[in-house]
Amino acid sequence: MLVTGVVGWLAAFQLTVDDWRLLRDPTYQPPCNISPVVSCGSVMSSPQGSLFGFPNMLVGLGAFAAVAALGVAVLSGARLHRRLWLALAAGALAGVVFVHWLIVQSLYELNKICPYCVVVWVxxxxxxxxxxxxxxxxxxxxxxxxxxxxxxxxxWMLLAAWYGVIALLVLTRFWPYWSSLL
Structure with missing residues (x-):
């Protein structure tokens, strides 16, 4: 929990910083705009980037901070109440459903891969x-x-297969671009 919370929070934080910079200067080019396919600026500014009426990364900042804090508590020996574990599991389920919706949107609607978003997916x-x-x-x-x-x-095999399916979707969706790099 601590590792996923910290890594997820850092990715959400970087997206937040880049989003603020884009709001201040529409000509700003985020460092994650690497190619026509690997780009986060257009993803952040899309309607999918603010599904709840505010930037999605703000949800990530709060959720990942809570997960990291609970991870620290568990590592420190705290015994979380069953209801807290259930709430955490329900939040993670909501998060994984949301992430898969974002994966579909990224691959088939926006036609872009945001590197920081991929970190959040993982x-x-x-x-x-x-x-x-x-x-x-x-x-x-x-x-x-x-x-x-x-x-x-x-x-670990099931998790690797899950990631493998997503990697295959990314690979096949953008195969013309990837193959042009070879």
Missing amino acids: VTIALFWYLTLHCLERGIVPASRGVLAVLRDTH
Whole structure:
């Protein structure tokens, strides 16, 4: 939780800084505008970049700060109440659903890949995955022993496959661009 919270917060912070700079100076070119495909400026200024009426990265700043703070608490020996674990898991589920909507929007509507957004995708998926496993292993969310054993034994392979599917989507969606670089 601490690692995903800190890394996610740093990515959201950098997006926030770049967004403020874009608001002050519309000609500003964020350092993440690397190519016609790998670019964050146009993603931030799109309607998808402010789904709730304000920049999405502000949600990330708050959510990732809370996750990091809870990670510090757990590492310090705090025992979180079951309801807090459930709230955290529900928030991670909402986050992973939102991230997958953003992935679809990025690939098929905006036709851009934002590098900082990809960092947020990666840490949100990892946070959701390992929070879910934690809640299942601790009995916070009930699961059969068989399911739990399979998940425990294959957790890293399943997560790698999840990331692999997303990487394949990115690769195939922008194949003409990637192949032109070779």
